[in-house]
Amino acid sequence: MVEIKTDAALEAMREAGRVVGRALAAVREAADVGVSLWELDGVARDVLADHGAKSPFLGYRPSFAPTPFPAVICASVNDAVVHGIPTEYRLRDGDLLSVDCGAELDGWTGDAAISLTVGTPRPADVKLIEATQRALDAGIAAANVGGRMGDISHAIDTVARSVDCGMPPDFGGHGIGRSMHEDPPVPNRGRPGRGFPLRHGLVLAIEPMLMAGGRDRYRTGTDGWTLFTTDGSRAAHIEHTVAITKDGPRVLTLP
Template sequence: MVEIKTDAALEAMREAGRVVGQALAAVRDAADVGVSLRELDGVAREVLGKAGATSPFLGYHPSFAPGPFPAVICASVNDAVVHGIPDDYRLRDGDLVSIDCGAVLDGWAGDAAVSFTVGTPRPADLALIETTRRALEAGMAAAVVGNRVGDISHAIGGVARAARCGVPADFGGHGIGRRMHEEPHVPNRGKPRRGLPLRHGLVLAIEPMLLAGGRDDYRAAPDGWTLRTADGSRAAHIEHTVAITDDGPRILTLP
């Protein structure tokens, strides 16, 4: 069921989203060569704890996973697309890192992700991150009253295809509110003027995931959670929680 939020609910979701934005900013500031992914998870836990928020990631157990997720961030490095488990891996010079984080505050959820490089960046990685950012911006620009979910999907996919990036078909954005994952699903490619009409109070997590190699396929890692590009190419993932309003799209996960 698709839930339309009241204006008061949007304000409450903004507070949850602010915590997410602050956690992502803190993790990005802490990320450096030699820092472990587990240490970055600790940084995010501290931000959530100080804000009185909880994590919708920690303990989350969807049907495809072998067990509950053990962290408050997903930390995906290089060829990992999404759902990377923070472990003792220490960041190396030139790594491309994607961090996904959520928070629940006063019963409302926020969800966002950022991609960045550590140390000396590869030009191709910077280009991939920039393309993913432009895809997100195109998707958010299409998130207006009167459009449909397919318009968001088409906008994201258009940027990705123009840059010859792959787009995993089975993963995309989603509705969000009192639960992290709500209806509708928001694919990262699709046809315009299709799908659910967008109206004031609908809140979506819009999250392009682009694969540098141009192929759309991926593989599951042995941990059952991490998804990696099938060809070993790099991936980027950027996300915001966005409210559809009569005044235009409103990003709820800025710090």
Template sequence: MVELKTETELAVMREAGRVVATALATVREHAAPGVSLLELDTLAAQVIRDAGATSSFLNYRPHFAPTPFPGVICASVNDVIVHGIPDGYRLRAGDLVSIDCGACVDGFHGDAAVSFTIGPPSAADATLIEDTAAALAAGVAAARPGGRLGDVSHAVGEIGRAAGYGIPQGFGGHGVGRRMHEDPSVPNEGRPGRGLPLRPGLVIAIEPMFLAGGRDRFVTDPDGWALRTADGSRAAHAEHTVAITDDGPVLLTVV
């Protein structure tokens, strides 16, 4: 069931989104050669705790997962697309890192992700990250009242396919609210003019995931969580929680 949020509920989600944005900014600021993914997870946990919020990710167990998620961030490095478990791996210069984070305030969630490199990016990594961010921006711009969900999916997928990237099938955006994952599903490809009508009060996470090798195939790590490109190529992921309003799309996961 798709639930439309009230102005009061959107205000609470805006607070949850600020916590997420602050946690992501803190992690990115401290991500450097020699820093472990566990250390970044601890930093994000402190930001969430200091804000009086709770983690949306810690102990979360969706239907596909064999175990509850053990961290407050997903930390996906190089060929890991999404859902990387933060562990003792220490970052190295040139790594491409995607950090996904969720926080809950007064029963409502925010969810966002960002990709960046440790130190200056290669030309290929810079283009991959920029294109993924551009696809997110295009999806957000299409999230307007009177449109259709397919408009959002088409805007994301058009950029990815035009650039020759792979797009992992079965994974994409989703509704956000009292649960981190709600209806509707927001695929990263679709047909414009089709799908759910976009109405004020609908809140969705738009999250393009692009695979540099151009193939859609991925494999799941033995931990049952991390998705990895099947060809070993790099991946990037970007995400915002977006409210559809009478005045157009509003980003909730910004400071």
């Protein structure tokens, strides 16, 4: 079932999204050579606690997962695409880090992700992150009342194909609201003019995941959660929670 949110609900979701944005900003600032992924999880936990928010990630267990997720952020490094579990791994110079975070506040949820370089950036990583950001921007720009879900999907895919990047075919964005994952799904590939109609009050988590190797294949790590590129190429993941409104798309997860 797809829930169309009222304007009051959108304002409440903006507050949850603001917490997510602040948590990710704090993680970005803390991410440096020698800092562990688990320490970054602690940074995000503190921001959530300071705002009276809960994590929709902690304890979450979808059908594919062997265990509940043990953290409040996903921390995916280098060839990890998404769903990386924070560990004691300490960031190294030149790492590419993607961080996904969510927040539940007053019954509403926000979800967003960032990708960044640690220490001395590799030029190829910078280009990959920039391409992923362009894909997200294109998807958001296509999220207009009167359009279709395929417009968003096609916009993301067009950018990914233009830079010869792959994307995991089984994973994409989703509806969001009272819970983190709601209908409708938001594929990262699709045909324009097709799919679910975009209406005022529909809220979507739009999240392109680009793999530099140009292949769409991935593998699941031994933890049962983390997705890795099969060829060892690097990946980037950027996400925002976006409301479809009569005044145009509204990003809810800015800090």
